[in-house]
Amino acid sequence: MPIIINGHDVAAPADPRVSLLDLLRERLDLTGTKKGCNQGACGACTVLIDGQRKLSCLSLAVQCDGHDITTIEAISEVDSLHPLQAAFIETDGFQCGYCTPGQIMSGIALRGEMQRGAPSHVTPRLEDVPEASNEEIRERMSGNICRCGANNGIIEAISSYVRGTL
Amino acid sequence: MTDSKNLGKGSSITRREALAGGAIVLGAIATKPLSAAPTTSHSTVPKTVLDPLIERPGQLGTPRSRRDGPLKVKGGARYAAEHHLKDMTYAALVFSTIARGSISEIDSRDAETSPGVVLVMTHLNAPRMGAPEPFLATPTGASGSSHPVMQDAEVFWNGQPIAVVLAETQEQADRAARLIQITYQAKTSVTRFSEAKQLETVATFGGEKLQTVRGDADAALEAAPVKIDVSFSSPRHNHNQIEPHAVTVAWQGKTLRMYDCNQGLSLTAATIAKVFGIEPAQVHVSAEFVGGSFGGKTLWQYHIVAAAAAKLSGRPVRMNVTREGVFRMCGGRAPTEQRVALGADKDGRLKALIHTGFTPKIQQNAMTEPFIEATQRLYSSETARIEVRAAHMDMLSNTFMRAPGSAVGTYALETAMDELAEKLTIDPIELRLRNEPDVDPTNGKRFSQRGLVQAYQMGAERFGWIPRKGQRLGRREGEWLVGTGVASAYYPHYHFPGGAARVTITADGKLLVELAAHEQGVGAATTTAIIAAKRFGIDFEDVEVRYGDSLLPGSHPAGGSQQTASIGATILAANTAMIAELAKIAPQGTPWAGLSSTGLTTVRAGIALTERPSVHIGYKELLARAGLQAITIEADAATPTAAETWSMHSYGAVFCEARVNADTRELRVSRVTGVYDCGKILNAKTAASQFRGGIIMSLGLAMMEETQFDERTGRIINASMAEYHMPVHLDVPLIDVAWTDIPDPHAPTGARGVGEISMNGASAALANAVYDATGKRVRDLPITLDKLMV
Numbered sequence: 001m002p003i004i005i006n007g008h009d010v011a012a013p014a015d016p017r018v019s020l021l022d023l024l025r026e027r028l029d030l031t032g033t034k035k036g037c038n039q040g041a042c043g044a045c046t047v048l049i050d051g052q053r054k055l056s057c058l059s060l061a062v063q064c065d066g067h068d069i070t071t072i073e074a075i076s077e078v079d080s081l082h083p084l085q086a087a088f089i090e091t092d093g094f095q096c097g098y099c100t101p102g103q104i105m106s107g108i109a110l111r112g113e114m115q116r117g118a119p120s121h122v123t124p125r126l127e128d129v130p131e132a133s134n135e136e137i138r139e140r141m142s143g144n145i146c147r148c149g150a151n152n153g154i155i156e157a158i159s160s161y162v163r164g165t166l
Numbered sequence: 167m168t169d170s171k172n173l174g175k176g177s178s179i180t181r182r183e184a185l186a187g188g189a190i191v192l193g194a195i196a197t198k199p200l201s202a203a204p205t206t207s208h209s210t211v212p213k214t215v216l217d218p219l220i221e222r223p224g225q226l227g228t229p230r231s232r233r234d235g236p237l238k239v240k241g242g243a244r245y246a247a248e249h250h251l252k253d254m255t256y257a258a259l260v261f262s263t264i265a266r267g268s269i270s271e272i273d274s275r276d277a278e279t280s281p282g283v284v285l286v287m288t289h290l291n292a293p294r295m296g297a298p299e300p301f302l303a304t305p306t307g308a309s310g311s312s313h314p315v316m317q318d319a320e321v322f323w324n325g326q327p328i329a330v331v332l333a334e335t336q337e338q339a340d341r342a343a344r345l346i347q348i349t350y351q352a353k354t355s356v357t358r359f360s361e362a363k364q365l366e367t368v369a370t371f372g373g374e375k376l377q378t379v380r381g382d383a384d385a386a387l388e389a390a391p392v393k394i395d396v397s398f399s400s401p402r403h404n405h406n407q408i409e410p411h412a413v414t415v416a417w418q419g420k421t422l423r424m425y426d427c428n429q430g431l432s433l434t435a436a437t438i439a440k441v442f443g444i445e446p447a448q449v450h451v452s453a454e455f456v457g458g459s460f461g462g463k464t465l466w467q468y469h470i471v472a473a474a475a476a477k478l479s480g481r482p483v484r485m486n487v488t489r490e491g492v493f494r495m496c497g498g499r500a501p502t503e504q505r506v507a508l509g510a511d512k513d514g515r516l517k518a519l520i521h522t523g524f525t526p527k528i529q530q531n532a533m534t535e536p537f538i539e540a541t542q543r544l545y546s547s548e549t550a551r552i553e554v555r556a557a558h559m560d561m562l563s564n565t566f567m568r569a570p571g572s573a574v575g576t577y578a579l580e581t582a583m584d585e586l587a588e589k590l591t592i593d594p595i596e597l598r599l600r601n602e603p604d605v606d607p608t609n610g611k612r613f614s615q616r617g618l619v620q621a622y623q624m625g626a627e628r629f630g631w632i633p634r635k636g637q638r639l640g641r642r643e644g645e646w647l648v649g650t651g652v653a654s655a656y657y658p659h660y661h662f663p664g665g666a667a668r669v670t671i672t673a674d675g676k677l678l679v680e681l682a683a684h685e686q687g688v689g690a691a692t693t694t695a696i697i698a699a700k701r702f703g704i705d706f707e708d709v710e711v712r713y714g715d716s717l718l719p720g721s722h723p724a725g726g727s728q729q730t731a732s733i734g735a736t737i738l739a740a741n742t743a744m745i746a747e748l749a750k751i752a753p754q755g756t757p758w759a760g761l762s763s764t765g766l767t768t769v770r771a772g773i774a775l776t777e778r779p780s781v782h783i784g785y786k787e788l789l790a791r792a793g794l795q796a797i798t799i800e801a802d803a804a805t806p807t808a809a810e811t812w813s814m815h816s817y818g819a820v821f822c823e824a825r826v827n828a829d830t831r832e833l834r835v836s837r838v839t840g841v842y843d844c845g846k847i848l849n850a851k852t853a854a855s856q857f858r859g860g861i862i863m864s865l866g867l868a869m870m871e872e873t874q875f876d877e878r879t880g881r882i883i884n885a886s887m888a889e890y891h892m893p894v895h896l897d898v899p900l901i902d903v904a905w906t907d908i909p910d911p912h913a914p915t916g917a918r919g920v921g922e923i924s925m926n927g928a929s930a931a932l933a934n935a936v937y938d939a940t941g942k943r944v945r946d947l948p949i950t951l952d953k954l955m956v
């Protein structure tokens with residue numbers, strides 16, 4: 001089965017060592033997904049696999065056979081912005097821009113997780129649908145590191161997106 | 167008394183007072199007015215002509231979103247490792263595993279026959295190359311060290327690149343690199359700080375001795391009625407830019423083309439040219455987007471290895487350094503051991519200021535962590551002994567990391583000041599105000615502009631600082647111990663020579679600015695457009711800025727928080743040059759023809775008579791009447807000289823609220839306010855982000871950051887982002903930032919740079935807050951929970 005990347009069928013690489021991240025960046029020229037640590041510590045390589053946020057550096061490309069991959073390049077049209085992308089610009093939620101695609105992909109998936117009621121480490125009551133509090137969003141985004149320190153802007157943008165106020 | 171409510175941004179009263187250096191009153195303490203002649207050498211101070219751009223209200227400082235925003239949020243910005251070249255190979259490095267010695271044998275046979283391998287390069291077959299010149303060691307040096315690169319069998323540190331594999335794919339290169347067998351002949355090495363300290367020397371930084379001696383500080387300390395004498399230590403740190411270092415390289419004819427991540431393009435091109443024995447113009451380095459730099463994106467051995475391997479193989483090379491490789495090969499902040507001893511009279515006036523200590527460096531660089539810089543400027547004291555001693559070790563080159571020296575130096579000084587305040591039973595802010603100097607305490611120069619007092623006033627009000635007199639105000643909220651702390655921030659104003667730009671006005675009245683500036687997230691391209699728009703009297707949207715390429719004019723290193731000053735001075739020079747050209751093309755007989763640049767000014771998208779601005783002609787009309795499609799000038803910025811006359815430095819006041827779990831001793835930061843005095847702020851939006859970013863890295867420094875160094879082997883242990891802990895979102899509270907916004911009359915566009923000052927102060931404010939909460943002084947960074955256990 002092919003891998004479906006941004007709606008296109010892509011053959012799995014012959015070399016089983018190739019990560020999904022390196023498939024995207026080096027073989028498909030989809031360089032919007034970033035390589036920060038290549039070991040699952042920084043979150044810069046976050047993509048959606050079947051709608052869930054996943055670290056593409058820790059996913060072998062061959063494991064993605066038959067799965068649906070969405071990268072930063074596919075969340076908005078060429079001349080438009082996804083609401084979360086626009087919010088990042090408004091809140092200055094980035095400086096160097098290198099962690100940014102990962103933060104945005106993570107933020108998009110996070111909204112779905114919260115709507116489904118998935119709790120986090122800081123959710124007060126597991127049986128409730130979690131509220132998009134500042135602490136809740138910060139906890140859920142802590143797998144995406146921003147070294148420039150644009151944290152306040154990132155959390156503000158994602159909080160607005162999760163609350164549906166964008 | 168000055169009403170603190172009036173000390174808002176750019177209050178004219180505040181500005182005049184500050185410029186006069188005169189009586190600023192806060193609380194009950196007044197700083198003394200300036201003496202008529204602080205020193206004989208400065209008795210005649212040049213008359214200041216204020217830049218009209220910083221005097222006109224509303225000209226600068228409007229918040230603007232960064233111009234590269236849409237590209238970055240869409241993943242469309244291409245970084246160093248994202249340029250694909252035809253027939254490109256992938257590189258993988260092998261690093262030494264001993265600290266000092268030589269390579270006795272390299273067995274690369276298995277690697278050479280491994281699938282996909284194109285080349286294995288070691289010192290045995292690398293091209294002959296010169297040693298790179300280190301940054302600050304020569305005017306054009308850019309390298310982290312002067313170590314030759316794969317020229318002989320010598321090993322100088324544990325982690326030195328000693329072999330590189332090129333292969334068709336990264337996976338093949340990585341596999342083959344693991345097959346290379348190295349045998350070493352180890353030599354005696356110095357990898358213990360304690361041992362290196364026996365070999366210390368008084369250090370220099372930027373050619374100046376890191377030493378200030380004023381009177382007999384030791385005797386004054388002895389005699390002082392109130393004193394403290396404490397020791398601090400800080401560990402190694404790594405920049406950990408989220409983009410790992412990378413370069414994509416090709417030899418194209420006689421040109422070496424490098425797509426790089428870089429904060430010093432012109433210097434890098436010059437240094438690499440010398441290494442390969444070619445002209446600087448033959449090295450074309452570009453870095454349009456850089457994924458964070460913080461002082462670390464300079465020239466390291468991987469650049470030279472990649473270029474040499476591309477030369478040897480005849481194929482382009484993608485060198486994507488692994489995260490571990492960054493830790494092994496690209497230096498970070500050196501550790502320090504510091505002593506701060508303060509002696510004061512009973513009113514809190516400093517009689518003795520002693521700040522001394524050690525920091526390791528390597529012999530092959532010109533960088534000593536200058537942790538005394540803040541102590542040389544922040545407070546007046548009758549006597550002082552301030553000194554850094556450097557200890558040479560066999561280790562990876564230490565280097566510049568955001569606010570070199572002062573980041574860890576202010577930690578020591580500002581926690582010591584907190585201790586002294588407690589002992590004196592004086593509020594810590596009050597103690598600082600009582601020691602506010604009239605002139606630069608180290609060299610007697612007048613301050614170009616200094617607003618530390620205003621920063622404290624604004625910050626105290628924003629944060630809601632509760633004054634204290636020697637008692638802890640920490641309280642308990644459930645399982646949390648909550649405390650507050652405060653500290654000063656400081657960073658020098660740098661302005662390097664070499665700024666230049668090419669500026670073009672086109673027939674449609676638009677402006678193009680081209681200069682070799684850098685964009686690592688600081689917002690430089692946007693700020694350049696803001697400055698140029700104002701200077702040329704043109705709409706922001708009508709200014710295009712091209713930057714990030716060594717073939718463009720000028721040297722504008724994005725270091726020392728000086729790039730904005732460099733750009734500001736350059737745009738001013740370009741404006742003067744352009745006015746002269748426009749006067750030349752103005753038709754004979756018109757009022758503007760042949761006037762000098764002082765007789766004309768650029769306003770409302772054109773030129774006008776300086777004395778009669780209504781006599782105006784638009785750029786479009788001027789070019790049309792001259793029959794020109796465009797007019798281009800190149801200009802060099804004037805050599806910066808202001809710091810010869812003035813003491814130019816930035817200041818800040820940082821407030822912090824810490825929460826320590828009473829049971830687990832987990833440390834959280836709940837509130838931060840930082841108020842900075844950096845001259846005029848040019849873009850409120852990006853400057854605020856710079857301030858917040860520095861505060862966050864400073865909190866990381868205080869709470870968790872440490873590059874662990876195995877003193878037995880000289881090897882970095884935690885060479886990964888999983889084991890080098892940095893602040894994540896949950897560690898970062900909402901951060902309140904503000905600025906005095908008082909223009910520095912002697913800095914270009916009134917601005918002193920904002921990139922590094924906020925790296926200072928927050929760590930000490932947090933440590934002081936931790937003390938307020940728990941009664942524990944932690945003088946050994948980072949403040950991890952084990953150190954807070956009862």
